[in-house]
Amino acid sequence: MEPIIKIVHLDKSFRQRDMEVHALKDVNLDIYKGDIYGIIGMSGAGKSTLVRCLNFLERPTGGSVIVDGKDLASLSEKQLREARKDIGMIFQHFNLLMQRSVIDNVCFPLEIAGMKKREAREKAMEYLKIVGLEEKAKAYPAQLSGGQKQRVAIARVLASDPKILLCDEATSALDPQTTKSILQLLKEINQKYGITIVVITHEMAVVQEICSHVAIIDHGNLAEHGTVEEIFQSPKSKEAKRLIYQGFERVAEMKGRRCVRIVFSENSSFEPVIGNMVLAFKTPVNILYANTQDLDGVATGEMILQLPEDKVLGDKMIAYLKGAKLAVEELIDYVG
Amino acid sequence: MLDEKMIMLLIEGIGQTLYMTLVPTLLGYVFGMPLGILLTVTDKDGIRPNAVVYKVIDFISNIFRSIPFLILLILLIPLTKILVGKSYGSNAMIVSLTIAAAPYIARMVESSLKEVDHGVIEAAQSMGASNLTIVFKVLLTEARTSLMVNATIVTATILGYSAMAGTVGADGLGAIAVRYGYNRYQFDIMLVTVILLVLLVQIMQGIGMMLSRRFDRRRT
Numbered sequence: 001m002e003p004i005i006k007i008v009h010l011d012k013s014f015r016q017r018d019m020e021v022h023a024l025k026d027v028n029l030d031i032y033k034g035d036i037y038g039i040i041g042m043s044g045a046g047k048s049t050l051v052r053c054l055n056f057l058e059r060p061t062g063g064s065v066i067v068d069g070k071d072l073a074s075l076s077e078k079q080l081r082e083a084r085k086d087i088g089m090i091f092q093h094f095n096l097l098m099q100r101s102v103i104d105n106v107c108f109p110l111e112i113a114g115m116k117k118r119e120a121r122e123k124a125m126e127y128l129k130i131v132g133l134e135e136k137a138k139a140y141p142a143q144l145s146g147g148q149k150q151r152v153a154i155a156r157v158l159a160s161d162p163k164i165l166l167c168d169e170a171t172s173a174l175d176p177q178t179t180k181s182i183l184q185l186l187k188e189i190n191q192k193y194g195i196t197i198v199v200i201t202h203e204m205a206v207v208q209e210i211c212s213h214v215a216i217i218d219h220g221n222l223a224e225h226g227t228v229e230e231i232f233q234s235p236k237s238k239e240a241k242r243l244i245y246q247g248f249e250r251v252a253e254m255k256g257r258r259c260v261r262i263v264f265s266e267n268s269s270f271e272p273v274i275g276n277m278v279l280a281f282k283t284p285v286n287i288l289y290a291n292t293q294d295l296d297g298v299a300t301g302e303m304i305l306q307l308p309e310d311k312v313l314g315d316k317m318i319a320y321l322k323g324a325k326l327a328v329e330e331l332i333d334y335v336g
Numbered sequence: 337m338l339d340e341k342m343i344m345l346l347i348e349g350i351g352q353t354l355y356m357t358l359v360p361t362l363l364g365y366v367f368g369m370p371l372g373i374l375l376t377v378t379d380k381d382g383i384r385p386n387a388v389v390y391k392v393i394d395f396i397s398n399i400f401r402s403i404p405f406l407i408l409l410i411l412l413i414p415l416t417k418i419l420v421g422k423s424y425g426s427n428a429m430i431v432s433l434t435i436a437a438a439p440y441i442a443r444m445v446e447s448s449l450k451e452v453d454h455g456v457i458e459a460a461q462s463m464g465a466s467n468l469t470i471v472f473k474v475l476l477t478e479a480r481t482s483l484m485v486n487a488t489i490v491t492a493t494i495l496g497y498s499a500m501a502g503t504v505g506a507d508g509l510g511a512i513a514v515r516y517g518y519n520r521y522q523f524d525i526m527l528v529t530v531i532l533l534v535l536l537v538q539i540m541q542g543i544g545m546m547l548s549r550r551f552d553r554r555r556t
Contacts, residue, residue, distance in 0.1 A: 055462055057458060057461060057462060081464040081465070081466060082464060083464075084461070084462060084463065084464040085463065085464040087462070088462070088463075089459070089462040091455055091458070091459060093453075093455050095453070095455040095456045095458065095459035096456070096459075097456060097474065097477070097478060098456075098478060098553065098554045099477050099478055099480060099481075099551075099552075099553045099554070100477070100553070101553070108460075108463065108473070109463045109464075111473070112460075112463055112464060112465050112466075112469055113464075140553040140554070142553065142554045142555060153459075156463075160463060160464070166462075
């Protein structure tokens with residue numbers, strides 16, 4: 001099977017204040033029909049440039065992009081505009097027309113295609129139903145929440161009946177809850193309509209949530225690519241490891257040798273004392289041991305904490321814990 | 337003093353001032369709007385960069401805008417004679433006022449259109465919109481509030497110019513102020529014309545702001 005998007009030796013550089021920026025270096029990637037392909041990297045890695053090369057919003061300086069059998073570089077301006085109708089795109093900041101109502105935003109690509117207004121409105125309404133916003137048809141974007149705006153953008157993109165959907169950080173401006181629902185919607189679109197989706201993101205969670213494949217971009221280079229499972233099970237490149245482990249990286253190694261044992265009584269266990277203390281001193285403590293027991297119907301907990309190396313800071317923390325009405329006892333030579 | 341004859345003269349003056357303000361503003365937009373669009377489109381961040389076109393329009397509009405209006409009026413006397421047949425009166429002034437207004441309007445339009453979020457233009461491009469579609473359906477519509485606010489400012493400025501033209505042979509309230517207030521030391525007449533000019537500007541400003549707010553859909 002031929003890939004629906006074939007990226008061959010893609011190069012992109014541009015001048016920025018007399019500096020030559022080499023944004024993409026010899027990127028090669030095949031994306032197949034029906035994939036949800038994640039492209040992940042730190043900000044400035046070149047992933048936004050890469051996605052803009054897929055619909056030629058940015059013209060590559062080398063190599064080629066072949067979409068659905070057509071080499072985009074070989075197309076005339078008019079042919080390119082036609083080709084773009086098959087490649088939808090949604091954005092981090094939604095990019096809706098603020099002076100048009102929701103339904104007129106969805107009608108926009110249909111107007112470009114030359115559809116009659118009444119027909120366009122009917123079709124637009126169908127797409128608004130798919131994204132669950134038919135009752136907002138007459139509202140204006142300024143009256144919508146971020147998640148609703150992105151849904152309108154998705155309805156607008158679906159209206160041109162694309163084969164490919166490019167998502168440029170489409171959930172980065174949304175809260176986690178909304179992000180989940182938008183990702184769910186994208187997944188449905190992929191399954192229902194067989195639209196190939198390319199997801200640009202800096203969050204591994206997004207890739208885990210919906211992608212079938214992932215490519216990791218690091219400083220304009222394609223560091224690694226494959227199925228999400230492969231990459232997660234055995235990341236090979238340094239960048240892949242960093243992105244995968246970023247969630248549970250150890251903050252710093254604890255060097256302090258002072259330990260304290262604290263005992264929570266019934267009342268104090270409601271207050272997140274340790275959490276508050278860490279926030280107050282902006283220094284982590286290490287919990288070495290923790291246990292709760294029921295003593296005569298009263299819940300008691302004990303915990304052993306490893307304090308930071310700094311003696312003054314340690315003293316302050318002990319004072320803080322005592323201030324929170326906890327029993328504090330310093331342990332000698334608990335860690336070696 | 338303010339007898340019936342004077343009042344009639346003032347009413348006629350208001351009419352002439354409105355004529356000399358609104359017609360050149362309208363004509364100014366006929367020429368200035370396309371120039372402003374061209375400046376936006378051909379600028380280096382525009383949708384069709386073209387350094388030559390941009391620099392030519394930029395240069396011409398800067399020249400015209402740097403000539404003080406009164407001097408431009410005198411410079412244009414031969415041209416107005418060819419176009420209108422005489423170098424004084426409201427119609428003659430319309431030629432000069434339009435020529436003064438067009439480059440200024442071009443700049444105002446350019447600044448309004450450049451306020452349009454680049455992301456929205458990019459979105460339209462990604463949908464396969466042509467540049468013409470982007471100009472008419474994205475730039476001009478998205479910028480309409482700003483265009484209307486700027487049109488209000490332009491109209492008030494042209495009104496000021498039309499009054500200034502009263503010193504070199506135009507009609508209208510400016511001419512009355514010069515003739516009676518300056519040449520005949522009738523300070524009260526001058527004061528009345530000034531109050532009328534202020535009122536005209538206030539009314540135009542009020543209408544312009546109301547319209548721009550009414551057509552703005554960005555409110556929550």
